[in-house]
Amino acid sequence: MPKANGAGPNGSASDGTQVTFLEAIKQAMFEEMERDPAVILMGEDVGVYGGAFKTSEGLLERFGWERVIDTPISESAIIGAACGMSYCGLRPICEMQFIDFIVCAFNQITNFVAKGHYLWNAPAPMVIRGPSGGGVHGGPFHSANPEMYFVHTPGVKVIYPSTPYDAKGLLKAAVRDNNPVLFFEHKFLYRRIKGEVPAGDYTVPIGKAVVRREGKHLTIISYAAMMHASLEAAEALAKEGIEAEVIDLRTLLPLDEETILNSVKKTNKCLVVHEDTRTGGIAGEIAAILFEKAFHDLDGPLVRVTSLDTPVPYAPTLEEHFLPNAKKVFSAAKELARY
Amino acid sequence: MPVPPEQGMKKELKRQQYLDLYYYMRLNRAVEDMMVKLFRQNKIVGGLYSSLGQEAISVGTAYALEKKDWLAPMIRNIGALLVKGVRPRDIFMQHMAKYDSPTKGKDGTSHFGDLDDLHIVSPISMLGDLIPVMTGVAMAGRYLGQKIVTMTWIGDGGSSTGVFHEGLNFAATQKAPFVLILENNLWAYSTPVRKQVPLENLADRAKAYGIDSYIVDGNDVVAVYSVAKEAVDRARAGEGPILIEAKSFRRMGHAQHDPAEYVPKEMRAYWEARDPIALYERFLSSEKLLDAKSKKEVEEKIDSLLAAEREFAENSPMPPPELAETGVYCTGDDCHKIRAKWERPIAEVTPPRSSVKAVWTVPGFGSGKASDGANAPIHFGDTHASQHRVGNDTKSANGGKPAAKMAAKAAPKKTVKTAGASRKARR
Known part of the structure; x- marks a missing residue:
């Protein structure tokens, strides 16, 4: 079980309350719809039912049929219609019931x-x-991490938060952004972690990573659920005298190169952890950036801890083998620290 | 071989409307003729797609829209762009990839739009994607109280895409004020319509969405306009999306590079003999709306306009290379001030007035009267067979909530066979 990790160094104010990741997302949508009548929500079963995970529960009651729209099972129509609405000055939020289905609208996006x-x-x-994401035995079509299809798509922004504070602040920022923003919510985190969110309105800037843990021996870069595995590994490494700096990317596109480079120039070693499959994952992009811009600062190879290059398997034994975890991060980091 | 029109053009428009339709059809053709010349002079960077013989569709349908309405063209709808107010120079420059073109050389053909003034959404090359997008524009217009109608076009081939279905189905469930023109020009690149769609009338696709449709002779501009006007009026009145199949023929190849040798000679000859502009000129002459003098005036007006527009386009520079790096993202208010134009009280869509009970109501349940016919709504709820038609008694019982839509859509729809008959057959 990942630890609750609500407040980062630039995190929440102290007057807030502890909420789940899911509650933070619900609050963000509720508050944005309250703030701006141009914000509407559209998706499969988002209205009367309140969403498959209940992230939109209560929104229909408050904002009505015109603003909370239950759609047919037509992802391309949802995305296409939202695009048309945005041309008229609306700010639609589209829910993909599971992010796996986003590829049904790949062309439209x-x-x-x-x-x-x-x-x-x-x-x-x-x-x-x-x-999005695995670890809940959803099988090959309800566990995907399709973020990199879209990180390779100029014109969209891609966000993948790991804490309730960031989820709320980044979702609000996404709604207010003038660009199409893809917002991935790791379902493993929905009800498993709680964190503090402030009482008032706030946003978290898109495109800014955050240092979750200071360290000097190596840098671990991650995001979403694997952020928590990385922090857990960092705690274990500290017990062995290895101080890992842990960076939460939060936004994958645009990528915060500055935070990555600053950290790696300090620690001289870099480990990237992601739940996405290995080939074509963000680790490869980070490796390229480091080779281009910090080659002389590196004292060891760039190490990747990722899931396997396979579909997400269903059986718990298979899925556990498929996914990265704190133990795998710990071993890889320990190995890297020896350089 | 007898040469139609099978139904004579009806004299029912105002004189200026007749003349406008004529002017825009001639302008449409002249703009494309000029682009063929530019293409042969290697001044057009990419492909050139012709709407030769289909001008009556683009012009007649777009002419039915009001200024505030929105349209999204496909590649053979230059006529619609001209009617909506696009300058010929913009069309020339788009094709020539010039810096002063609407997309500054970043895209070509009719791939450009104008959100603020002309209300045009740019197409992309993937067919059908505009259908949900224009559905969304229609829904947004309704939400904002603007009373707009949206329109786009699709070909016979494009009607086979998945997003055609998703989009039109969604538009139907939402009763969006949206009109879709299905241009059946018999050819999807080199593939005849029979290999694309196993239907005699593509308007029959509308039945699958429970929406109304029309079939119109796409080479009869008056008929096209009349049907489009009726459809636009009905969509604006809240009757939901409407599909119009305009039957015509693609006289040129898919694009300039394609000689279209796969088209049977007699088919081409048949359609060439019913050129929409020649047919319309004959009609206008017989109705004393056009004579040799006024025809010459139109020609001269277009010639001098296009000479100037072409000169402007040719003098525009190519975009500077660095432009390629710019504009992927909107940078904020300095780039675009995004504001919804409200034409209804915002209080209607904000709490407390927006608040509802989040439950489905199923008013049609039980009025279907067993399984005696196709019209039992929401699956029976009654064991007695009955003659009574469903639909009317359940319509708008809960103020247009989704369940009511399901029930209300059960009323039988008519596919209207000709433009002339359309009024009688309505509902």
């Missing part, structure tokens, strides 16, 4: 939504959000 501003100066302020 990558060709229509993402390219509009570049090609014809048409901003599309919309948020596409949904539950």
Whole structure:
């Protein structure tokens, strides 16, 4: 079980309350819809039922049928219609019931939504959000981490938070952003972690990573659920005298190169942990950045701890083998520290 | 071979409307003729797609829209862009990849739009994607109280895409004020319509969504306009999306590079003999709306306009290379001030007035009267067979909530066979 890790160094105020990751997301949508009538929510079963994970529970009661829209099972239609709404000055939030289904709208996102501003100066302020990630035995079609398909798509922003504080603040920032923002919610975190969120309105800037733990021997870079595995590993490493600096990327596109480089220039070693599959994961991109911009600062190889290059398997034994965890991070970090 | 029109054009428009339709069809053709010349002079960077013989569809349908309405063209809808107010120079420059073009050379053809003034959404090359997008524009317009209608076009081939179905189905469930023009020009690149869709009338696709449809002779601009106007009026009145199949023929290849030798000669000859502009000129002459003098005036007006527009386009520079790096993201208010234009009280969509009981109501349940027919809504709830038609008694029982839509859509729909008959057959 990951530890609650609500407040980061630039984290929440002390007057807040402890909420779950899921509650933080619900609060963000509620408050943004309250603040701005241009914000609407659209998706499968988001209204009367309140969403498959109940992230939108209560929104229909408060904001009504015109603003909380239950759609047919048509991801391309949801994304396409949201794009059209955004052209009229609305700020739609689209829920993908499970983020795995986002690829049903791949063309609509990558060709229509993402390219509009570049090609014809048409901003599309919309948020596409949904539950992602494994570790809950959802099987190959309810456990995906499809973020990198979209990190490779200029024109969208990609957010993948790890704490309730960030989830709320980044979702609010996403709604207010003038660009299409993909917002991944790791479902393993939904009810397992709690964190402090302040009472008042706040946003967390998109495109800024955060140092979750200071250290000097090596840098561990991660995001989402694996953030918690990385912190757990860092605690265990500390007991062996290895002080790991842990960076939470929070936003994958645009990537915060500065925070990454500053840390690696200090620790001279870098380990990247992600739940996404290995080939084409963000670790490869980070490796390229380090080789381009911090080659002389590196005292060891860039090490990756990732899931396997396979679909997400169903059986608990298989899925546990497939996924990275704190133990795997610990071993890899210990190995890296020897350089 | 007898040459239609099978139904004579109806004289029912105002004189200026007749002349506008004529002007825009001629302008449409002249703009494309000029682009063929530019293409042959290697001044057009990419492909050139022709709407030769289909001008009546683009012009007649777009002419039915009001200024505040929104449209999104496909590649053979330059006529619609001209009607909406796009300058020919913008079309030339788009094709020539010029810096002063609407996309500054970042995209070509009719891939450009204008959110603020003309209300045009840019297409992409993937077919059908505009259908949910224009559904969304229609829903947003309704939400904001703007009373707009949205329109886009799709080909016979494009109607086979998945997103055509998703989009039109969603539009139907939402009763979005949206009109979809299905241009059946018989060819999807080199593949005949029969290999694309096993239907005689593509308007029949509308039945699958419980929406109304029309079939119109796409080479009869008056019929096209009349049907489109009726559809636009009905969509604006809240009757939901409407599909219009305009039957025509693609006279050129898919694009300039394609000689279209796969098209049977007699098919081409048949359609060439019913050129929409020639047919319309004959009609206008017979109605004393056009004579040799006024025709010459139109030609001269277009010639001098296009000469100037072409000159402007040719003089525009290519974009500077560094432009390629810019504009991927909106940088905020300095880049775009995004503001919804409210034309209804915001209080209607904010608490407390927006608040509802989050329960489904199923008003149609039980009125279906057993399984005697196709019209038992919400699955029976009654064991007695009955003659009574469902639909009317359940309509808007809960103020347009989703369940009511399901019940209300059960009323039988008519596919109207000709433009002339459309009024009678309505509902």
